[in-house]
Every structure is written in structure tokens, then in C-alpha cells.
Ligand SMILES: Cc1cc2nc3c(=O)[nH]c(=O)nc-3n(C[C@H](O)[C@H](O)[C@H](O)COP(=O)(O)O)c2cc1C
């Protein structure tokens with residue numbers, strides 16, 4: 352099954368492999384992508400990764416979270432992105448850009464010393480208390496996401512993925528922990544998801560009706576019981592997935608974790624089958640509740656697990672980040688039978704500010 356094609360968002364994808372969004376620290380200081388980013392994607396495409404999702408790309412300068420992060424907030428970036436998408440499209444792979452606003456986890460800068468978020472809830476991992484967004488901040492942000500999608504389409508991307516995971520702005524809105532508003536943008540699950548719905552509507556107006564819009568969704572914020580913090584978790588993530596489907600999202604990648612909850616997103620030490628695919632119960636529950644393709648990320652490490660995830664109804668596609676950093680030719684190795692297991696040991700030394708790479712011997 353993992354080598355069988357699939358149609359996702361009307362895109363014919365050659366197999367079930369997704370390269371999950373992975374920040375590369377390889378844009379210039381203004382967020383303009385460099386050819387080194389294109390080198391990585393071309394290598395993945397050459398090695399038959401069906402769907403490549405770019406590193407998180409900020410929709411306005413206030414939404415930047417990291418040094419050398421790529422942006423998509425200016426029309427002058429369309430051309431460099433066109434170079435990248437055309438390099439990928441020489442092969443049979445598809446490429447989608449992940450668009451984000453850093454929200455509560457934006458990096459303070461001279462111009463924007465304090466991040467903005469739905470509510471002023473202090474982040475205990477950074478000590479930062481964000482400023483509560485005004486109505487006009489929210490409306491401007493919706494517009495910025497829509498303009499980012501317009502640029503993505505012009506740059507030749509096959510779609511966009513709205514980053515609704517990992518503690519960034521849209522994830523801040525959908526979580527009851529970081530969204531404590533009681534206006535039309537907070538409270539019930541529907542209201543907390545409303546900003547995403549408005550972004551979808553605005554993209555539909557600005558870009559043509561069938562431009563694929565996917566979502567990377569936090570199924571859980573990842574707090575353990577000891578923290579006594581109540582974040583997003585099941586069953587609410589299932590309600591959110593249903594709302595997204597009803598509003599035209601055509602694929603959901605299931606993930607989890609926010610900075611404040613620790614190493615939830617990229618869990619270290621995945622060294623036996625029990626630790627693999629650590630969000631799989633969430634993806635199964637979401638898959639049972641909606642009729643759009645579900646992509647599962649997080650600790651997928653063996654061919655046996657990949658096959659089982661697809662065959663046993665946990666997901667339609669399997670997504671990986673760290674394994675592809677270490678082995679860009681992983682799909683080819685699995686296909687030829689050269690390998691049954693990824694060689695990444697989940698040590699997290701690839702979070703490298705000088706440019707993403709595997710730093711494990
Ligand atoms: C170096 C690095 C950068 C990442 N950057 C992003 C990102 O830009 N956007 C995102 O949604 N997730 C990002 N992630 C998380 C991964 O996409 C993925 O969800 C997580 O690592 C779990 O998958 P894995 O076990 O296959 O690595 C990053 C992970 C790593 C290791």
C-alpha cells in the first residue's frame with residue numbers, strides 16, 4: 352500500500368510518503384528562500400517522496416519565530432519560490448508550502464518586542480506574556496494568510512498547509528489553554544476555530560476555488576496530568592477536524608505539542624515499535640470522524656508500522672521529518688528492500704541553527 356498512488360485534494364500523489372514540514376534555517380535574514388532550500392527539496396523529489404511540505408513560512412514579519420526562517424509575506428519572494436517549485440516539478444513529486452504566524456511563540460525582535468496571541472497567557476517555557484490581539488489584528492492576520500496563499504499559487508506550489516499545530520498562532524486560537532477570549536473568536540470549539548474558517552473563506556475569494564488548502568492540526572497540546580494545565584485534546588480535536596472538513600480543508604496532518612509542554616512534537620528516543628507513531632490513536636479517531644485523507648506524523652520509523660498505519664485505518668499517508676533529514680533517499684531504500692527501518696535515532700541533534708542536518712554520527 353505505501354507505494355500505491357493516492358489522490359489528495361485532487362492532486363495525484365505517486366505514493367503515501369509525505370515529508371513533513373521541516374524548518375531548515377536556510378532563508379536569508381529577510382525570510383527570502385535561498386537555493387539551498389531548493390537543493391533539499393529537489394533531492395527529496397528525485398528520491399520519490401510523494402508530497403513535500405516546506406518548512407514553516409511566516410505570513411507577516413510579526414509572525415516570524417526563528418532565525419533564517421522562510422517567509423511568504425512579500426511578492427518579491429514569488430520568483431525565488433518559483434525556482435524551488437520548478438525544481439521539484441521536474442520529478443513527479445508535489446510540493447505544498449506550510450504557512451504560519453508564530454503567535455505566542457513568535458521571536459521577539461526590535462520592531463516587534465512582544466508577540467501577539469489570542470490571549471495574554473504567559474508561556475512558561477520562554478517567560479513571555481503575549482499581547483492580546485485586537486479585532487483589527489485578527490482581521491489583518493486573516494488577510495495576511497490569504498495573501499500568502501495567493502503568492503503560493505503564483506509561485507507554483509500545489510497547495511498550502513495552514514499550520515494549526517505546535518503552539519503557533521492558529522494553534523493558540525484552537526486551544527482552550529491559550530485562547531481565553533469571550534468574543535466571537537473564543538469560547539466554544541466553533542468560535543476558537545473561527546479564525547481558520549475565515550482564513551479559508553478569504554483564500555477562496557482571493558485564489559481560485561479549488562486551490563488545495565490542507566491543515567497540520569494539533570490533536571493535543573501535550574500537557575501531562577502533573578502540569579494541571581488543560582489544553583487541547585480529544586474529543587475536541589475531532590470536532591475541530593469536522594469543522595475544517597465542512598469548510599473545505601482537503602487533508603489533515605495530525606500532530607501534537609506546544610513548546611510549553613516539552614518534547615511532544617519531535618519525541619526523542621523512538622527506539623522500539625511501541626514508541627513509534629505516537630499520535631496514531633488521535634489520527635485513527637479523526638480518520639473515523641471525517642471523509643478527507645488523514646496524514647500521520649510523529650515517530651514513524653519502520654516499514655512494518657507504515658504498512659500497518661495505512662492498512663489498519665490509522666492514516667492514508669505517512670509523514671516524516673527527522674528520517675528524511677538523515678536519509679533523503681529513504682523512499683528508494685524502502686522500495687528496493689535495501690532497508691526496512693529508518694536509521695534516524697530520534698536524538699534531535701538536527702535542530703541546527705546553522706542549517707538543518709543530521710548531526711548524529
Ligand atoms: C529540525 C526540525 C524542524 C521542524 N520544523 C517544522 C516546521 O517548520 N513546521 C512543522 O509543522 N513542524 C516542524 N517540525 C516537526 C516535524 O514536522 C514533525 O512533526 C516532528 O518532527 C515529528 O515527526 P518525526 O518523528 O518524523 O520527526 C520540525 C522538526 C524538526 C526535527
Ligand code: SF4
Pocket residue numbers: 673674676677694695696697698699700701702708709710711
Ligand atoms: S540528528 Fe540525525 S539521527 Fe538525530 S534525530 Fe536528527 S536526523 Fe535523526
